[in-house]
Amino acid sequence: MWRSLGLLCAVTFLTLLPPTRAGFMARGANGGTNCAACAVLVGLVEQLAQVYNEDAVKALDRFCSFLPDQLQAPCRAGAKIFAPYIAEAIYNKETPDVVCHAIGFCKVDPGHQACHLFPVPKGGMEAALRRTQPMYQEVKKMRQQHGYADICNIPGIKEICDIINRAFNSHLPAEDLDKDGFSTIKTFRGSSWRGKDCNDLDSRHHPGARPINGDVLTDSNCNGISGLDSETGLPYEDLLCNGTEPRGMILLGDSIGAHFHLPPQWFEAKSLNPSVFKDLLFILENEIDWPELSAATGHMNNTFGEVIKGPVDSIYMRLRERNRCNHRDYQNIGVNGGRSGSMNSTIVRSLVRNRMSDYPALVNIEVVGNDVCNGHPDTLSHMTKPDEFRKNMLDTLQYLDGVLPAGSHVWLTGLANGSLLYDNVHDRIYPLGSLRNDITYTDFYSYMNCLEISPCAGWLTDNSTLRYLTTKRAFELSDVLKNITATSEYKNFDLVYLDIGIDEVIAEWEANGGEGWQLIEPVDGFHINQQANALAAAHFWKQLEKEYPDLMGKVNPNNDRIKELFGDQGGY
Ligand SMILES: *[C@@H]1O[C@H](CO)[C@@H](O)[C@H](O)[C@H]1NC(C)=O
Ligand SMILES: *[C@@H]1O[C@H](CO)[C@@H](O)[C@H](O)[C@H]1NC(C)=O
Ligand SMILES: *[C@@H]1O[C@H](CO)[C@@H](O)[C@H](O)[C@H]1NC(C)=O
Ligand SMILES: *[C@@H]1O[C@H](CO)[C@@H](O)[C@H](O)[C@H]1NC(C)=O
Ligand SMILES: *[C@@H]1O[C@H](CO)[C@@H](O)[C@H](O)[C@H]1NC(C)=O
Ligand SMILES: *[C@@H]1O[C@H](CO)[C@@H](O)[C@H](O)[C@H]1NC(C)=O
Ligand SMILES: [Ca+2]
Ligand SMILES: [Ca+2]
Ligand SMILES: [Ca+2]
Numbered sequence: 163m164w165r166s167l168g169l170l171c172a173v174t175f176l177t178l179l180p181p182t183r184a185g186f187m188a189r190g191a192n193g194g195t196n197c198a199a200c201a202v203l204v205g206l207v208e209q210l211a212q213v214y215n216e217d218a219v220k221a222l223d224r225f226c227s228f229l230p231d232q233l234q235a236p237c238r239a240g241a242k243i244f245a246p247y248i249a250e251a252i253y254n255k256e257t258p259d260v261v262c263h264a265i266g267f268c269k270v271d272p273g274h275q276a277c278h279l280f281p282v283p284k285g286g287m288e289a290a291l292r293r294t295q296p297m298y299q300e301v302k303k304m305r306q307q308h309g310y311a312d313i314c315n316i317p318g319i320k321e322i323c324d325i326i327n328r329a330f331n332s333h334l335p336a337e338d339l340d341k342d343g344f345s346t347i348k349t350f351r352g353s354s355w356r357g358k359d360c361n362d363l364d365s366r367h368h369p370g371a372r373p374i375n376g377d378v379l380t381d382s383n384c385n386g387i388s389g390l391d392s393e394t395g396l397p398y399e400d401l402l403c404n405g406t407e408p409r410g411m412i413l414l415g416d417s418i419g420a421h422f423h424l425p426p427q428w429f430e431a432k433s434l435n436p437s438v439f440k441d442l443l444f445i446l447e448n449e450i451d452w453p454e455l456s457a458a459t460g461h462m463n464n465t466f467g468e469v470i471k472g473p474v475d476s477i478y479m480r481l482r483e484r485n486r487c488n489h490r491d492y493q494n495i496g497v498n499g500g501r502s503g504s505m506n507s508t509i510v511r512s513l514v515r516n517r518m519s520d521y522p523a524l525v526n527i528e529v530v531g532n533d534v535c536n537g538h539p540d541t542l543s544h545m546t547k548p549d550e551f552r553k554n555m556l557d558t559l560q561y562l563d564g565v566l567p568a569g570s571h572v573w574l575t576g577l578a579n580g581s582l583l584y585d586n587v588h589d590r591i592y593p594l595g596s597l598r599n600d601i602t603y604t605d606f607y608s609y610m611n612c613l614e615i616s617p618c619a620g621w622l623t624d625n626s627t628l629r630y631l632t633t634k635r636a637f638e639l640s641d642v643l644k645n646i647t648a649t650s651e652y653k654n655f656d657l658v659y660l661d662i663g664i665d666e667v668i669a670e671w672e673a674n675g676g677e678g679w680q681l682i683e684p685v686d687g688f689h690i691n692q693q694a695n696a697l698a699a700a701h702f703w704k705q706l707e708k709e710y711p712d713l714m715g716k717v718n719p720n721n722d723r724i725k726e727l728f729g730d731q732g733g734y
Contacts, residue, residue: 190537190615192277193268196313198613200267201279202429202594204248205258209431209597218249228436230443233321240318243310247301256290257283264294265301267313277612281600325446333495333512340365343493343514344384349447354454356514357490358734360384369490370410370520373399385489386731387724398727402720403487408521409570409715410491411478413458414509414558415528418578420449420496421456421695424685425469429593438469445469453494454734455692457699458526461492461734464692472692475699481524485718489731491521501532502546502554502639510558515565517654522567524713525655527558528575530662534635535580535618537610541628542620545635552642556650563652570655571713573706574647576640578662580621581633586668586678587687588624603687617688658710660702664690667697 189195203225211221222245226237244265251261259278262268270276276287283290291298309315314323335345335352344359345352352358357369360381366374371383376397381388389398413419425445427433452470454462460476478492495512497504505527515523533546546554555574562572587603595601604624610616611623620632640661647659668678671694681694690698706713718724724731 190613191271192274192613193262194613194615197262197268197277198279198610198615200262200265201258204252204261205280205594206429206431206434207248208252208258208261210434211252212597213431218252219245222248225434228434229439233318233442236318236321238318240316243304243308243316244301247297251294251297256294257281259283260287260290260294263291264297266298266305275612277609279594279601279605279609322446325443333497333509334514339363340367342366342368344368348454349444353734354448354452355459355495356493357384360490360732366519368514369492370515370523372519372521373397373403376400381732383491384732385487385491386728387487387489399487402724402727403485403718406485406487406718406720407715408485408487408491409481410488410493410515410521410523411459411476411481412493412513412515412523412525413453413456413496413528414505414513414525415458415496415575416500416530416532417451417496417498418530418689419456419458419500419526419528420451420453420494420498421460421692422450422498422686422689423452423470423683423691424450426593426684427469429685430596432597437467441466441469449498451496451498452692453496455695456494456496457695457702458496459492459494460695460699470692473696474692475696477524477526477699477702480699480703481714483721485715486721486724486731487718490734491523499532501529502551502558505529506554506558506561510561513562513565515567517565517567520567522569522571522655525562525566525570525572526575527555527572528662530575530578531580531618531621531636533639534577534620534632537614537616537619539611539614539619541618542631542635545620545632546639548638548642551639552646555643555646559646559650559652559657563654566654568654571710572652572655572657573710573713574643574657574659576643576659576661577636578664579633579636580618581629582665582668582678583621583682583687584623584629587682590679592687593684606687617686622688656712658713660705660709662698663701663705664694664698667694667701670701671697 207218207221207225210224211218222241226234226241229237247265248261251264257280259280260283305311313319336350337347338345339362342365344356346359346362348354359368361367367382369384374382377388377399378390378397387398391398391401425438427438453459455464455474457476459478460474461478464474482488495509497509500509533551536544538544590603591599592601592603592606607622611619616622620628644659647657668681681690683689683691
């Protein structure tokens with residue numbers, strides 16, 4: 163995907179980890195993310211060569227030809243640098259893991275063993291690495307001469323690095339003329355994430371604002387409702403929305419909340435074709451997240467085709483259905499890798515809400531795994547401790563109390579029981595292994611652990627003791643949230659706690675004849691998929707309805723009238 167070698171993959175694996183600006187450089191051991199990216203790309207090229215019965219040079223060119231137009235030339239430029247070596251090694255029947263050592267993306271750090279994603283070559287990895295030493299030396303010299311030792315200097319990869327750096331810089335929109343936190347473009351934290359700005363030249367005009375002078379002349383809060391009713395002489399905002407308790411939906415969280423999803427078609431040689439890469443740039447610019455289809459802030463019909471399948475349902479859509487005055491009032495501030503520390507230091511601080519002039523909000527804070535998830539070999543000692551977690555969350559809530567309009571609601575989600583991931587997928591075939599049935603999720607998890615780049619070494623492992631201990635810590639952290647809910651009071655919001663309930667969603671799915679793995683993201687084996695997002699939204703809604711109906715606000719009796727007068731209210 164990325165142009166040339168491994169870009170795509172590098173991005174892929176990188177985004178599973180907490181992103182940073184420096185994040186594109188290899189992290190982990192043995193070449194880490196760069197090694198994984200290379201192995202995935204070379205693996206795909208090698209499989210394409212088999213599927214189309216052609217040599218690897220042609221297969222690499224075929225791969226480039228699948229990419230969007232803007233990316234094809236850079237892809238070919240990058241491919242040209244490495245294609246001869248890749249082709250020669252593949253011709254000699256070396257595995258993609260061996261090829262990536264030979265071209266210098268993978269290495270064996272002192273005290274480590276060589277990592278492999280694909281089956282071990284005949285005679286073992288060590289013999290293969292000795293065999294390919296001459297190529298390794300030659301490529302190394304070539305890369306140094308051309309400044310390609312830094313992966314972000316390689317044509318094709320460079321452009322991807324630029325997008326990633328730009329996207330990961332901030333959780334505020336990149337294009338936002340009036341700096342009110344709302345944008346008119348979708349990506350780069352624009353309207354996929356927060357309601358579209360209906361006037362990007364006036365910061366008082368934005369989704370969630372209380373109407374200015376009844377919105378008689380213009381729609382200041384972007385909900386599509388404005389003007390004067392000639393019969394009563396009243397502004398429509400007064401007539402249709404006053405007293406209906408409008409509120410926005412704001413998510414503060416991690417990649418589960420942002421809805422991380424990598425299309426499995428990108429990792430299956432037989433499924434690769436131009437249509438699966440049609441939206442590649444859009445997807446990268448949205449950090450490989452799909453907030454527009456997420457359980458918290460989904461607001462679109464799913465029209466992406468095969469790259470993401472399943473129904474859309476969300477808390478925002480249901481709040482809007484309940485009261486059409488809420489149109490466009492959503493913010494998704496989910497960040498891949500988000501955890502309690504970054505929640506307090508950056509995520510919560512990217513929320514935009516004016517305490518005086520905006521409506522109250524329903525805020526969901528969810529950091530459901532990353533505090534117990536890291537790729538460290540000694541993962542247990544790198545997890546957040548309950549007292550640190552408590553401080554981070556208390557500081558987050560205190561900050562919120564200073565920015566949320568009075569009458570807001572905050573709902574804390576407990577951490578997930580990630581043990582269910584391994585239980586549901588470990589012996590299934592991983593997408594990259596689908597051609598020859600030769601890679602399972604256990605292989606994939608072990609590979610990421612070997613490179614020390616796992617998004618969660620404690621859960622994505624065949625060590626059941628470790629999985630148990632990770633879940634134990636997750637439950638201790640959930641207990642902290644319950645304790646905070648029981649013991650804290652805030653001026654501007656009330657606070658409730660809900661379990662994440664993924665186990666219940668899966669149990670219900672299974673009771674209806676489904677299987678657990680059908681709800682888990684196929685490529686990362688770590689997130690919940692589109693179908694599960696929709697089910698989770700319904701599940702949470704049911705719980706809110708039963709236990710905390712105040713959070714949802716009233717049903718607006720004027721909904722039909724609004725629909726009749728204002729149609730789709732300007733859409734999204
Ligand atoms: C709408 O609500 C505001 C604030 O509660 C109030 O000042 C205003 O008079 C109300 N308008 C109507 C038409 O009820
Ligand atoms: C989704 O599709 C339905 C049926 O085609 C349509 O009525 C509705 O307006 C669409 N919603 C959005 C947000 O585009
Ligand atoms: C939370 O963030 C604020 C602002 O960056 C910082 O001053 C405070 O020390 C942080 N709290 C913790 C527990 O790190
Ligand atoms: C977590 O999930 C695993 C596997 O689904 C299950 O065996 C275990 O009982 C769960 N743990 C708790 C504390 O609910
Ligand atoms: C499994 O993990 C536990 C806890 O970290 C560790 O003590 C144990 O040695 C591991 N078992 C294996 C077989 O690696
Ligand atoms: C909350 O935790 C504190 C210690 O951190 C403890 O003293 C208190 O009893 C707990 N309260 C509840 C309601 O769990
Ligand atoms: Ca704006
Ligand atoms: Ca504006
Ligand atoms: Ca309006």
